[in-house]
Amino acid sequence: MKAYQSNEIKNIALIGSSGSGKTTLAEAMLFESGVIKRRGTVASGNTTCDYFPVEKEYGYTVFSTIFSVEWNDKKLNFIDTPGSDDFAGSAISALNVTDTALMVLNAQYGVEVGTINLFRYTDNLKKPVIFLVNQLDKDSADYDAVVAQLKENYGGKVVQIQYPVQVGADFHQMIDVLKMKMYQWKPEGGTPEILEIPASELDKATELHKILVEAAAENDEQLMEKFFDEGTLTEDEMRAGIRAGLITRGMFPVLCADAERDMGVRRLMEFLANNVPIVNEMPAYTNTTGKAILPDAKAPTSVFVFKTTVEPHLGRVSYFKVMSGVIKTGEDLTNEDRGSKERISQLFVVAGQTRTEVSELVAGDIGATVKLKDVSTGHTLNGKGADNKFDFIKYPNAKYRRAIKAVKEADSEKLMEILARMHAEDPTWVIEQSKELKQTILSGQGEFHLKTLKWRIENNDKLLIEFHEPKIPYRETITKSARADYRHKKQSGGSGQFGEVHLIVEPYQEGVPVAEIYKFNGQEFKIQARDVQEYPLEWGGKLVFVNSITGGSIDARFMPAILKGIMARMEQGPLTGSYARDVRVIVYEGKMHPVDSNEISFMLAGRNAFSEAFKNSAPKILEPIYNVEVALPAEYVGDVMGDLQSRRAMILGMNSEKGYEKLVAKVPLKELSNFSTALSSITGGRASFTQSFAAYELVPADVQDKLLKEYEAQHQEE
Ligand SMILES: Nc1nc2c(ncn2[C@@H]2O[C@H](COP(=O)(O)OP(=O)(O)OP(=O)(O)O)[C@@H](O)[C@H]2O)c(=O)[nH]1
Ligand SMILES: [Mg+2]
CATH class of the missing domain: 3.30.230.10 (Ribosomal Protein S5; domain 2)
Structure with missing residues (x-):
């Protein structure tokens, strides 16, 4: 791979609801850019991005995967992320180290709760968003409905770049209103024929082109003037306008695809290479002292490790973003979080498991290195003259907890080592050895999330573990x-x-x-x-x-x-x-x-x-109460409310936000034990929730009686 400069690099996070087609799209992009020779499928478990055995087994993405492709002299670094809310930590960390989100939507379902949650993260992080309406070949795909939903949720900033001529099994043509051309594919997809827009589509295309030109002009005063004078913009000017709109979140372009049949993929990559902002057009990151660190290749070297995996035959792989300067092989860097020295023996550009060795990577780029001695996710490595530390990734709070135990007592110590390693790979797996509860408590984002961990420990480390109901950290006080x-x-x-x-x-x-x-x-x-x-x-x-x-x-x-x-x-x-x-x-x-x-x-x-x-x-038992916020489609509000009430919840309120309802409640931790599972079964996975500790409150008298009896019985046994 050629050596890329900072102004030739674009970092993009692939996000979107589970099953929208991100991993399939990634496969098509890797194929079209020549990184792989054959396209794998999620169903056969041979995609580039879902390469961990657990992902092959379950058929969905568990870990984010980094892959780089070259397109039109640009280097596009992508991170494919899992769509399930259980793995939101991966999507959040990917959004933090990239400059643009490509939000994939399933044309059958449009804006899903997952879409809304993920969009909210992009909003918090002020990242540009490009929508890709995928699966246009599905019979119940409804492109116009999806665009209408997007507009309803995100307003007039949603602007179509493309639209399909037909949807469903016949889908093989789309109109690009930026290029003002029709793209047409043979059944095998890949490289399209680029044709003039047929007369039957000309009115619609012209109308959408006008809307796009105006929207592009709106983001830049000079463009606006030119537009008023001449009534139109050149393609280059439109790109400049779109780029400006992306940066300020003043425009959310919408594109089309059928990732499964590789249609729309080449044009998508061209659009990304042309329009996605480059690293130094985006606001600078700040280090922990609040100082802005520009992605300047001439500045001292600082790299931030945002992901760690342990891979067969290779050991620990550290994925990093070059925050400033240039990282080179053979260099010694200081781990600012540990104070230790690390030798960079090899540098890689990666595409899943495929690694291409390179000798250096410049500010703004993303790469990987191996065999570091003592580096975890979240650490910063500095070269001479740099003393930065970064901690900009804020992971979501845990919301599902279980006590974890090795089936064989003798494996306990080994289990703790494995858990520490798992936490380094995914910081949203939180491990606490509770002296108080005399249990090891594993917390995560949901049942799925913990099941995945169990699967990996049992299959990769060959160590049997079991989950138990976690004890509740009650408190006692007097009245x-x-x-x-x-x-x-x-x-x-x-x-x-x-x-x-x-x-x-x-x-x-x-x-x-x-x-x-x-x-x-x-x-x-x-x-x-x-x-x-x-x-x-x-x-x-x-x-x-x-x-x-x-x-x-x-x-x-x-x-x-x-x-x-x-x-x-x-x-x-x-x-x-x-x-x-x-x-x-x-x-x-x-x-x-x-x-x-x-x-x-x-x-x-x-x-x-x-x-x-x-x-x-008059002593009383206190129990931990949690603030719970549930985001869900309106049709499930009644059922979820009923479920919460059966959990001794106090419902504090309900608001309608764009496209979904939000329920706010206070719920005892004891009753939250299997809430995420229940919520997902009531709503078919279309809801999400967050929880955070609120306060300790007195338990009701009947609960106190029950707890006292349990304690007495237990003591008599001992
Ligand atoms: N017909 C059709 N199927 C698609 C398309 N894109 C993806 N699929 C299929 O939809 C299923 C889910 O696709 P994935 O690529 O795994 O979706 P994902 O967004 O990566 O899902 P998560 O990893 O769970 O977040 C797979 O069986 C794909 O083969 C498409 O454009 N058309
Ligand atoms: Mg996936």
Whole structure:
């Protein structure tokens, strides 16, 4: 492959709903540009982009795949991404390192929920979007309906570049209103005949051409003037206008294809080579200090690793974008995130598994390297004179969690290594070894997402794993004040143990001072808060420890032991063994023994007094509540609402957005366990949702009873 300069490189993300035809299109582009000699199909599992065994087995894309093609002296770097919401992390990372999104639509279904979600990501990232209406050969394809839907959703900025003369099995001709030509294919597709527009289509083509010229002119003042003077623009001027429109998201061009039969693909690549902005026309990236880093080949070298895979016979492959400067083989770079040195032994331009070695890649380009020692996704490698770090990719929150375990206990350690590696490959697989729950919790984007991971571990690493219902990180707290005392006394031969602690517990509320007098059973307790310590707890909330000892009934040196005893109980709450939070403890009285008192005695006395007081203070269990937002087609709102209500959800609202409905609710984590699966079965996969932690709230009385019983039963067993 020839060496390309920054102004000859275009980076494009292939995005779109699952099944719209991205991988099939990629195959056709690779074939037409001569990278591959035969076109594979998704059904036969021999495409360039779906090369992982799991993808062949399931018949859909799981990992994004990078491929580069040369077209009209431009280098087009594409990233084929999975369309399923379960793999949104890949689409988001691809959008972050490319400059334009090619959004593929299925002409049968038009704008799907997947389209809308993905479009929203392009909006957040301010990336240009080109729509490609694919599968025009399908019998129920309806091109005009798709364009109408696009306009309804994205307004007048949606402008047709092409339209099909016929749709369905007969599809083999389309009119290009930029070129003002008709493209016609033989049944085998590939290179079209380029013909004059037939008389029957001329009126429609002319009308659409006019709309396109005007839309192109609108993005540039000079073009607008020229358009007013002469009533038209040259092809070059139109391109300049389209490019300007893409950059500002002032125009969303629409093109046509039948990727399966390789029709429209060559013209699409020509359009991309001519119109997609080059890297330095797009807004600069900023490093973590906020400094703009231009894709300048003359600046010091910085490359950002956005993807890592582990491949048979090759090991770890790091995919990167050159943020500035030039990366060369034989060079030593510094891993800014680790402080370590890395030798770049080989550089590749890739097309799936096919790799072509190159000696250098310039700013703006995308490539791969192998055998780096300690580099993960998200790291930056710098050459001399650069000290950049980048962290611009924001992955979506996890929304499906399972406890994961090796079937054989002996494999546990190996499993943790594999999981760490899987996380490096896909950062949306999140692994947490929870000390609290005594489980390894794997979180991801959905059931599919986790199933894929299981498939890979079992098939590639030959290690059997199982998923379990994850435990819920409950919390305990108290709702009124209570008092207790406890004497720890032990006489065993030599020196004994003695410690006595009297304390009051009460709910902790920010800003509420300790009272001077507390009353229990008609008896008054005077409090003198001599020392108040606030301890923010690792697991949320606070423990406030008040020393109100007067007259030296307990030596100051024993106070830390009492606190330690209480803290031990906070870590394993008296009700269900969950973490306790938001408690104020006032130690106001006690007794010592001149010989037998020691730290251990006061620790035990403190712990037991606290336990007893806690149990008498109307203790309650708290559960994590999550904010949930569901985007779904209107026809499913009733069913999904019903499903949410059966999950103890509190529905907070419903809004209509363009083309879909949005339900907002608060739902206990416990009830969200299989929500993504239920949602996808209710809506046939046409909905998506996000979840994020909101707060801890009291569980209803019946749930608390059930939890207490479960805990008791479990304890009796142990
Ligand atoms: N008839 C017809 N079938 C197509 C066309 N494009 C893709 N297909 C078929 O549609 C199915 C899905 O295509 P893919 O290329 O896997 O779709 P994708 O967008 O990559 O899907 P994900 O990887 O799940 O996001 C495959 O069976 C393709 O052969 C087309 O233009 N016409
Ligand atoms: Mg695919």
